Amino acid sequence: MAANKILRFGPVALGTTVANIINPPSLSGGTGLAGTNTAAYVILRHIRIVNTGASAASPSLYIGATGGSAAGTAFAFNGTSIPAAGNPGNYLDWVGICRLDATDFLTGFGSAAGLVFEAEGEIGIA
Numbered sequence: 170m171a172a173n174k175i176l177r178f179g180p181v182a183l184g185t186t187v188a189n190i191i192n193p194p195s196l197s198g199g200t201g202l203a204g205t206n207t208a209a210y211v212i213l214r215h216i217r218i219v220n221t222g223a224s225a226a227s228p229s230l231y232i233g234a235t236g237g238s239a240a241g242t243a244f245a246f247n248g249t250s251i252p253a254a255g256n257p258g259n260y261l262d263w264v265g266i267c268r269l270d271a272t273d274f275l276t277g278f279g280s281a282a283g284l285v286f287e288a289e290g291e292i293g294i295a
Contacts, residue, residue, distance in 0.1 A: 179287035183279040187238040195271040208271045213290040216263040220251040222283020230277040237276055
């Protein structure tokens with residue numbers, strides 16, 4: 170049995186409208202990852218959102234359908250304000266373990282331009 174592979178996701182700029190950030194690859198593809206060989210899963214272990222913009226901004230992340238931000242699918246940060254670039258604490262971290270299967274999409278957006286998403290985790294074959 171093959172071991173999971175450690176991966177870095179991003180950096181990816183968060184827009185001001187909801188978009189797909191990570192979706193594990195399947196036979197028909199994925200988002201934020203290379204490969205379309207088989208159904209896979211992703212285990213997120215750390216997410217960091219950095220504010221590189223000139224004003225405070227707030228990210229929101231969701232797990233659900235493609236392009237989704239439906240009520241009840243909120244995952245992390247959920248509008249928590251991040252100070253502008255150059256200020257102490259101009260980032261937010263999430264640390265934990267969260268599995269995403271091929272049918273799960275990590276989506277998100279920011280309240281203003283300048284937010285950058287990056288994460289670390291693993292990918293494995295389902």
